[in-house]
C-alpha cells in the first residue's frame with residue numbers, strides 16, 4: 001500500500017462525532033500445525049525478492065503500525081522473527097482473512113494466496129528466512145477533487161468500534177451547528193433536530209472503517225467526488241476496555257490524476273424494524289429495494305453487530321428467480337468490503353435484496369445478552385442490518401439525481 005496522505009487542504013473543516021460503545025472481544029488465534037513445502041528450485045526464496053512482494057500485496061494493509069494486525073510486517077527486521085508463524089498461518093488459510101463462500105461470486109479483492117505463494121512463504125521460513133538484496137518501492141500521487149483511494153487509520157485501533165467518513169457538501173444543512181474540528185456527541189447539541197441528525201444522514205459516504213477493513217481503491221476512470229468546500233464528517237464509535245485512552249484518527253486520500261468518467265456512490269439496503277427475540281439462533285431479517293436508475297455494481301459491504309451470523313445479497317428477477325451476489329459467514333471483527341471481480345451492470349428497476357441472519361442464542365460466544373429482545377441501535381449490544389453497496393454512475397450524477405426515478409425506462413423489458 002502506498003504512503004498516507006494527510007487530510008489535504010481541500011478538506012478545510014473536520015467534524016468529529018463520538019459515541020461510547022462496549023468492549024470489543026478480540027479473537028485469539030489458536031495453535032496450528034505446520035506443513036513442509038516441497039521446493040523444486042534449489043536456491044531458497046529471499047525476503048526482498050520473493051517474500052516482500054507478497055507481504056506488500058496481501059498483508060501490509062493490516063500488518064503495519066497503526067493498522068489492525070498485531071505486528072508490522074513491513075521491513076525484513078520486523079518480518080523475520082515471524083517467519084514460522086507466517087508460514088503456518090498461510091498454510092492454514094487463516095491469513096489473509098477472507099470469509100466469503102467461494103461457491104458464490106468472484107471478488108476482485110479476494111486476497112487468498114495462490115499455492116505458489118504459500119509454498120514461497122513456507123520455503124522461505126524453512127530456509128531460515130534469508131533476506132537477499134533490498135529493492136525500492138516508489139509511491140506517487142497527484143491532487144484533484146476526485147478521490148481514487150481512501151484510507152481511515154485510527155491511532156488507537158483497539159478502541160475504534162467503527163468510523164464512518166461522510167462527505168458534507170457545502171450546500172448541505174446537515175449538522176451545521178455542530179462544533180468544527182473537535183469531537184462532540186449527539187447529547188452535546190442544543191437543537192433537538194440536530195441531535196436526531198447526529199444519527200442519520202443522506203450525505204454520501206467516503207469510507208466505512210471497521211475492524212479488519214482495508215483502504216478503498218477504485219479502478220482508473222472511477223472515483224468518489226468531494227465537491228470543493230465540503231467537510232468530512234467523521235462518525236466515530238468508540239469502545240472501552242476500562243482504561244482512559246486517546247485516539248487521533250486520520251484520513252488519507254489519493255486523488256485521481258485525471259477526471260473520471262464515472263463516480264462512485266455508496267447506497268444501502270437496511271431494515272431498521274428488526275426485532276430479534278431472545279434465544280433465537282437463526283433469526284432472518286430481509287429488505288428489498290429497487291434501483292431507481294441504471295448503475296454498475298462495484299462492491300458489497302455487510303454491516304451487523306455481535307449477533308450477526310450470515311449476510312447475503314441477491315438480485316430478485318422479474319420471474320421470481322433469485323441470483324446470489326454474495327454469501328458471507330459474518331464475523332463482527334472482520335467487516336470487509338467484497339469487490340466484484342467483474343463489475344455488474346444493473347438496469348433501472350432492478351430488485352436488490354439483502355438478507356441477514358442473527359444468532360441471539362447463548363451458543364453465540366459474542367452474544368452480550370441472550371435473554372434480550374434486540375432492536376436497532378448504535379450500541380454494539382443493539383443490532384443493525386445494513387447492506388452497503390457501491391455503484392458507479394456517470395460522473396455528472398450525484399446521489400440526489402440518482403434517486404429521481406424516470407418513468408418507464410426504455411431498457412426495462414416487460
Ligand code: HEC
Pocket residue numbers: 026027028029054055058059060061062063068069070082085086087089090095096097111113212213214
Ligand atoms: C485484513 C487484515 C489482515 C490481513 C490482510 C492480514 N492479516 Fe494477519 N492478522 C490480522 C489480525 C487482526 C491478526 C490478529 C489475530 C486475529 O485477530 O485473528 C492477525 C494475525 C496474524 C498472525 C498471527 C500472529 C500471532 O500472534 O501468532 C500471522 C502470522 C499473520 N497474521 C500473518 C499474516 C500474513 C502473512 C498475511 C498476508 C498473507 C496477513 N497476516 C494478512 C490482520 C490481517
